[in-house]
Amino acid sequence: MATGALVMGPPKAHATSASTASNITATAKRYLGTPYKFGASTSRTDIFDCSSFTKYVYKKHGIYLPRTSKQQSRVGSFVPRSQLRPGDLVFFYSPVHHVAIYIGDGKIIHTYGKPGVTISSIKSGWWSKKYQTARRVG
16 A cells, blocks of 8 residues: 655635635725726736736736736636625626626626726626626636
8 A cells, every 4th residue: 555645735825715805805995096098007006907907906916817808708717697706707798898806795896987996886787787707716
C-alpha cells in the first residue's frame, strides 16, 4: 500500500465567498460617482467604463478579468438569475455590451453615462428588461 501526503496550495480567492464578495462590493462602492467615459483605460481610477470598472475592482481582489464586457461574459460559470449572489457579474443587452456587479437585494453597481458609478435595481424597469446573463468568477 502506497502512502503519501497530498500537498495543496492556499485556496484561490472566489468572488462567491461571502468575505470576498463583501470586499468586492466595498471596493466598488468607494468609486460611487466616478465619471463614466467609454474606452477608459484600465489603469485609471478617475474615470471608468463598465468593463474597466469591473476589471479594476476584481483585480484588487486577485481576480483577473478580460477587458471587454463581451469577453467577461465568457469567464467563470453561468448563474441563473434566481440564484444571483453578491460578487456575481451581471450582463445586459443582446449582444452583451454592459456589465455590472451584483451587490444583493436585486441591486447592481456599475457605470454608464451621466451618473457615472451608481447603484441600480434589476428587479423591475429598464435594467430588468435588458438583463441577459450572469457569471460567477473566481
